[in-house]
Amino acid sequence: EAEVAQSPRYKITEKSQAVAFWCDPISGHATLYWYRQILGQGPELLVQFQDESVVDDSQLPKDRFSAERLKGVDSTLKIQPAELGDSAMYLCASALQGAGTGELFFGEGSRLTVL
Amino acid sequence: GENVEQHPSTLSVQEGDSAVIKCTYSDSASNYFPWYKQELGKGPQLIIDIRSNVGEKKDQRIAVTLNKTAKHFSLHITETQPEDSAVYFCAATHGSGNTGKQIFGQGTTLQVKP
Numbered sequence: 001e002a003e004v005a006q007s008p009r010y011k012i013t014e015k016s017q018a019v020a021f022w023c024d025p026i027s028g029h030a031t032l033y034w035y036r037q038i039l040g041q042g043p044e045l046l047v048q049f050q051d052e053s054v055v056d057d058s059q060l061p062k063d064r065f066s067a068e069r070l071k072g073v074d075s076t077l078k079i080q081p082a083e084l085g086d087s088a089m090y091l092c093a094s095a096l097q098g099a100g101t102g103e104l105f106f107g108e109g110s111r112l113t114v115l
Numbered sequence: 116g117e118n119v120e121q122h123p124s125t126l127s128v129q130e131g132d133s134a135v136i137k138c139t140y141s142d143s144a145s146n147y148f149p150w151y152k153q154e155l156g157k158g159p160q161l162i163i164d165i166r167s168n169v170g171e172k173k174d175q176r177i178a179v180t181l182n183k184t185a186k187h188f189s190l191h192i193t194e195t196q197p198e199d200s201a202v203y204f205c206a207a208t209h210g211s212g213n214t215g216k217q218i219f220g221q222g223t224t225l226q227v228k229p
Contacts, residue, residue: 004158040222048216091158100213100214101208101213108156
């Protein structure tokens with residue numbers, strides 16, 4: 001069964017360092033989403049791609065966060081510099097029809113701890 | 116924008132009992148309402164969904180009801196089993212198609228005691 005792949009699963013870093021997360025969506029899924037999930041809360045959308053184009057990054061803290069999906073397939077989310085409040089699970093999801101219409105398929109997430 | 120409220124935040128039931136989780140949404144244009152189950156250390160996984168043209172949907176022990184007028188929807192799990200223990204999230208759509216997005220509730224931690 002096709003899955004959304006994410007790496008690394010766990011990342012521990014010190015504040016002010018740079019971190020990067022990678023996501024490979026299910027083949028054929030044009031839409032890709034990065035969510036942030038703080039412990040005990042629901043996922044919050046950071047950025048949404050349609051192929052290689054950003055559809056919505058209104059909730060992405062652009063002073064320190066960046067995201068790209070250069071060839072419209074895999075994607076990278078970067079944080080520089082990391083802050084203590086960035087500690088969270090970063091979830092990548094993809095969808096065949098788009099989140100407005102159907103199921104999101106999530107990866108297992110990348111858990112970030114900032115010391 | 117869309118806002119989704121979910122209650123309760125925690126729910127503990129005895130094995131075999133029923134569990135009900137409720138959500139309300141704010142955007143009257145929302146038309147797709149999925150429910151996800153998240154097990155420890157994993158990403159959320161869809162368990163059931165409902166569209167706005169349907170009032171109720173059932174899949175074995177799981178059912179979802181939707182009241183568009185009141186803008187609320189509920190997840191019902193009957194004959195609960197220990198493996199149902201997990202965090203459950205409701206979501207509602209904002210926008211449609213490829214530009215739409217899903218807004219999540221805060222989650223409900225369900226514990227099923229043997």
